[in-house]
Structure formats: structure tokens, C-alpha cells
Amino acid sequence: MNISDKIFKFFGGIKPEGHKQISTRNPIKRLPLPKELIIPIRQHVGKMPNIVVKIGDRVLKGQILAEPVANMSAATHASTSGYVKEIKPMNIPHPSGLPDQCIVIETDGKDEWIRLKKIDIENISLSNLLEKLKHSGVVGLGGATFPSHIKLNANRIQTLIVNAAECEPYITCDDMAMQEMTQDFVDGVNLIMHILNIPKTIIGIEDNKPQAISKLNSVLDSSKNIHLKIIPTVYPSGDEKRLIYLMLGVKIPKEKRPTELGIQVFNVATLISIARFINYGEPVISRVVTVTGALGQPNNYQALIGTPIQQLIKDAGGDPSQEVIMGGPMMGFKLPHTDVGVTKAMNCLLAVTDEMKSKASTEMPCIRCTKCVEVCPAQLQPQELYWHAKSKQFEKLTDDYKLFDCIECGCCSYVCPSNIPLVQYYRYAKSEIREQAKSSEIADIARDRNEFRLFRLEREKKERAERNAQRRAQVSDEDKKKLIEEKKVAIEAAMKRVEENEE
């Protein structure tokens, strides 16, 4: 099968300074075992898993701390052996700064594994494998943390696309992982192709990673239909829809998923963790994190999930009081607290540079230059979105300007000469619109329940009236007289008793 080498350029995009070299000079580093690990229970999109350990329990490395409760859920594991010290809401790396349920593990330094069982991929049914994956804690490690077993529950996939673009400045964790864990990565690709019966794979990688490219070229066997496609460095080529277009020239229609068109996309780190789970039985207990920015020695770390990020920052030559962004400079968010642990979503910790600070502080009015229109990869009208979000005209945003097609890539904010934080306006508008939709749903239920109650009361009234009428009709006149007589006798008897008593 021949895959054309043509690269389909998408509309818009920007070419920011990469800043990638600063964190790729040294190999991936490991920190000594931290004294305590802060592991948030929910590190994925979906339902909160069910905690299965108690305070004081001894847990082993790789032991399940919380079980998935529904299909849209994933397990959370202990990243080393030790004791469960606390289970309580604590700070998590989330833009809200709100706490969520966490487990604190006091490590015992032994780093003792549970018994790991590799999976016999040739002799396992797909449903069994998916069930196992659900308990493996494998989620999309590109940052979206979508449970992987759901993505593997697809059929008729024609093309597997590996997202190795890593288009956001500063982030280098996938680059380093491909260089150092090449075999696991290729195993992951082969396993997914085997599981889903996919005939061909294209790895999309930006041309700013020459080392990873040459390493992959040396191991990849093109007869197996795994192709490496080197794409120019344009942000946001790593966005799923942009990448699919770059690779295949296919545009995914609105409200359709790539799987419906026979395409599945996996990120590098996710493939590595799938390979490690199937080949060695290892659940997700660590990930590669890029620690970079305004620090002494930026580096990549193979960090255990739950490692306090302050230790990483300190080791990279930073100051724990520094402002830190989780994710990249384009799509990341400022961490409200730095007393949090590493999570599966944490691909990068970026210490804020002075340049970023100066940009954030001066917002000026929109001058309608439409520079943002030229770079918007979703081909929206960012300036109109901004006006309507600012004036809270939400209906126009969804109906006329397709706000929900916005991928929040930040290209518009990057080029804005007035330094307007455009994406923040879109995020605000999106969450308001979602909230309104939810409350109108709740209101509809309340209306139905109220209407049914009024109907029920009416019905009960009618039924009671009918019952009374029926009873009255059944009793004949003689019976009525008799009843009255009986009552009279009873009353007289009672009066007599009272009189006797008084005497």
C-alpha cells in the first residue's frame, strides 16, 4: 500500500518560537523516591472511581487504589509501595483551584511491586482486553485523559494516526519518550494495529525533532505499513482534526468523530503506556513530564504519579514559589496551587517567564485588525466571538459564530496586537452556555414533575369524590335510619354513664 507523501496544509496556524532545545539536552531524569505522594483519585474524563483502600492500609506499587465505576471511568493506582496516610479533598492541578478527593501515600522506600501479569494478546477476547485496560488506568496522556479502553472499542478502523507532532512550544516529553522508549512506542503501535485490525499507520511528527525521527527511521519497518510523515512545524498541527487533515486530507465534519470515518488517533505517551501494560502488566504509575521555562536546568522527568511538583521544580533549578503553568504556553493554565502531585494529564510544567508576564498584564481594546481571523485554524471569526462573549450574547455565539468549533488553541490571543486574552472569553462563554443548557434541562424536568403533581392531585380529588358517591349510593334509606338509631342509642348510653359518674 502506498501512502502519498503529500502534506495537506491546514488553514491558519502560527509559528511561535519553539524553546524546545532547552529541555532536550539531557536524558530523561528520575527523582529519588519522594517521602509522600499526593494522588488525585480522578485523573481522567468521566466518573469518579470508587476508593478501595482505607487509611493505614499497606499498598504495593501498581496496586489499585480506586476502581472504575462505569464504562466512562478509569482506575487509579499506587505509584510505589507504602502506607495510605490520608484520604481527603486536597488541592489538585485544576484551573478552578478547587480541591478534589486525593489519597496521600507515605512511601516505605522498598518500591515493592504487586505481581505483574503480562497479557497474552493472541489468546484474549477483545471484551476481556478492554475490561483489563479499564483497570489499567490507561488514559490519553496527551492531556485530554480520555479513557483509552473506550477508544479501543471501535471497529472498521482503516488508519491509525499517531500524534507525535508535539506542536506546542516548550513541551518535549513525547520527543524524549520516542528517543528513549523507542521499542515500547513501536510495540504500542503494533499492538493497536493488531487489536483493531488496522491495515496502516501514519506517525505524524514535526520536523523540529530530528533525533526522534532518525531513531524511529532506524527501527521502523516500512513493510509493516507504518509510515513516518514529517510535517512542518506549525502550531497547532497536533490538534486531532488538524493532524488528520495534514496526514490524509480528510476533514472531520462537525459533530462527527474520527472513528466514524475509519480513523483513530493515539498520542505517543498513551501508546507507550498501552505497550507497557500489555507486555509487562504495568499499570499507569508514572509519566514523562517536561519541566521547563524560567528555570536553571530544564529537563524531562520520568515522574511517579503523585510526586509533589515542587520537588520537580526544585530539582530543575527553580524556586517553589514561582508561577507555574501546567501544559504549554498556548493551551496550558496557571496552576492556582503548587502543593499538588503529578497527574496523568501533566505533560509539562512551565515556569512563567518575564516575557509571558508582561504580555498578560496589558489588555487593550480590540481594533478590528482581523489578524486573529487569518490564524484561526478552525476558520472562525475570533473578533466576533470576542465581541459577543464580552457582551454575553450567547445565542449568537452558538448559532451564528459556531463557538463550539473553537479548539481553544490560543493562536488568536498569540497574534492579537491588543493582548486580549481571547481564549479566556471563549472559555467563559462556553461554560456559561453549557450551564444554561443544563439548567434548562433541569427546569424541564421540574415543569414535568409539577404538571404531573397537579394532574395527580386533580385525579385523587376526583377519585375520592367518586368513592364517596358510590358509598352513599350503596347504603339504602332503611340502613341509614338503622345507623342513625344505633348512634342515638350509643350516645344516650354514654350520656347515662357520664351522669352516673357525676353522681
Add this chain to the structure above:
Amino acid sequence: MIEAILITLSITILIGLVLGYASIKLKTTGDPIVDKIDKILPQTQCGQCGYPGCKPYATAIANGEADINQCPPGGDDGIHKLADLLGVEYKPLNAEHGEPKPKSVAIIDESTCIGCTLCIQACPVDAIVGAAKQMHTIIEKECTGCELCLPPCPVDCIDMQVIPETTENWKWKYPIYKIEQQN
């Protein structure tokens, strides 16, 4: 002469038949404007507007008997929407009818509840489960936070609890930047 009368008469009868048919076949059930207003109202069914529920209030607005600013749970947004729909001027919320409160749900202190069923009868959305002399409890998901169950409770065992902000219901805030003065 007679022909003219006949023609006019037949036209009259024909039109009459068409109109008569249309009035039966194309009849609108209910008042569409009432439904539109009702759609905007929050369906708390709390009666703070002075009417026994959202639908009666919507009807009163449609009939011009009630003002658009009597619904505290709907808040400012609700008044703006009503004003837009009806083409009238926006008015601030009438304080006589109460103030907007954060969204809450009722919680029954189950150890104090005596099982009198009075709250069950008061709940406009049947969100309280229980039987005589049995403990009652509230289906939190269905509770609109109308507070109508509070006054009838003889032992004061119902409390309103504000729904806390969690990572699940958290919303991105409107971007606000502090203006720093340059020295």
C-alpha cells in the same frame, strides 16, 4: 340580479366552511405566548412571585396582570430575557418578592423527622419520599430549592443547603484584569 345574489351567497358559504373547518382543525391548544414565558421561568415553583407556580405567573404576565420583575430565582438574566421576548423595558427585580439566592437544595435531618407528611404535601415537584410516621427524605436531584417545605415542618428539621462549587460544576470566570498604576 338573482345570479349576483347567488354568487355572493355561494362565496360566503364557501368561505364560511373553510373558516369553520380551519377553526376546528388548526386550533392552537393553550396560549403560545404563555408557553414561551414559561420556558424562560426557572420552574422553581416557589410562588415568590405571588402566583401558585411558574405557569400561573406566566399566564398572569401574558394577560398583563403581573410584571416581569417578580421572579427572584430567575434573577436579572430572566428579567432581561422576558423583556426581550415581550418587547418591554427592563426593570430591576422587585425586592418585595425576595432576593436572588445561590442555588440550594433542601436537606431533611432524618433523626429529627417525625414523619408527619406535611412537607410531602407542600413539595410542588414531589421530590420528597416518605410515609406517615416513617422517616422522610429528599430526592436531591429533583429538588428545585423552592423552600416551600420549610414552613409546614412542625419540628424544623429541614435545612437549605447551598450547592457547593466543585470541579464538576465549576465554570470559567469572566476575564477580569487588575489595572496596575504605573509610577
